[in-house]
Every structure is written in structure tokens, then in C-alpha cells.
Amino acid sequence: MMMKDHLAVGRSRAEVEDLLGSPVFTRRGPDELTISYYPMDGLTLCGGWLESCGCEELRIVYDGGMRVSGFYVAVTSLPCSW
Numbered sequence: 001m002m003m004k005d006h007l008a009v010g011r012s013r014a015e016v017e018d019l020l021g022s023p024v025f026t027r028r029g030p031d032e033l034t035i036s037y038y039p040m041d042g043l044t045l046c047g048g049w050l051e052s053c054g055c056e057e058l059r060i061v062y063d064g065g066m067r068v069s070g071f072y073v074a075v076t077s078l079p080c081s082w
Contacts, residue, residue: 013066023060032064040073 007016013036017023023036040056056075063069 007060007068007071009068009070011068013062013068016060016068020058029061033069034062034066036060036062 007019013034016036020038023038025037027035027037029035036059038058038060040058056073059072059074060068061070061072
């Protein structure tokens with residue numbers, strides 16, 4: 001499973017971008033966190049069983065040292081911007 005095996009907490013941002021490519025959007029959050037956004041329709045997550053059915057995003061949260069501190073899938077009701 002990609003999320004379990006490759007998006008582990010502690011991975012560097014460079015390692016994640018080597019795996020997933022460049023995010024469509026990155027923003028600075030509070031407390032020196034950075035969040036990168038990836039559209040789900042372009043990814044094969046969880047062994048390919050997770051498919052997009054709208055505007056779903058994989059959001060990867062990095063700490064101040066640009067290491068993964070968490071990740072989650074978000075579904076928005078807004079039109080996709082990508």
C-alpha cells in the first residue's frame with residue numbers, strides 16, 4: 001500500500017516528490033507547517049483501490065524541517081482547480 005509503505009511520517013519532502021511528482025498547490029500553514037495538495041485522480045493510492053469521485057485531494061503535511069508529519073484525504077465541495 002502506497003500510503004502505508006511510502007508516505008510514512010518522517011519522510012523528506014524530496015522523497016515524497018520523487019514518488020508523487022510536484023504537487024498542484026502548496027501553502028504555508030500555522031506553526032511552520034507546509035501543506036502540499038495532490039489531486040486524487042492522478043494518483044494510484046492504496047494499491048489502486050481508492051478512486052476519485054469528485055474533488056478529492058491527498059494533502060501531505062510537512063513540519064518546519066520539511067519532513068512528513070501527517071497526511072490525509074480531503075473531499076471538497078468546491079470545483080476542482082486543476
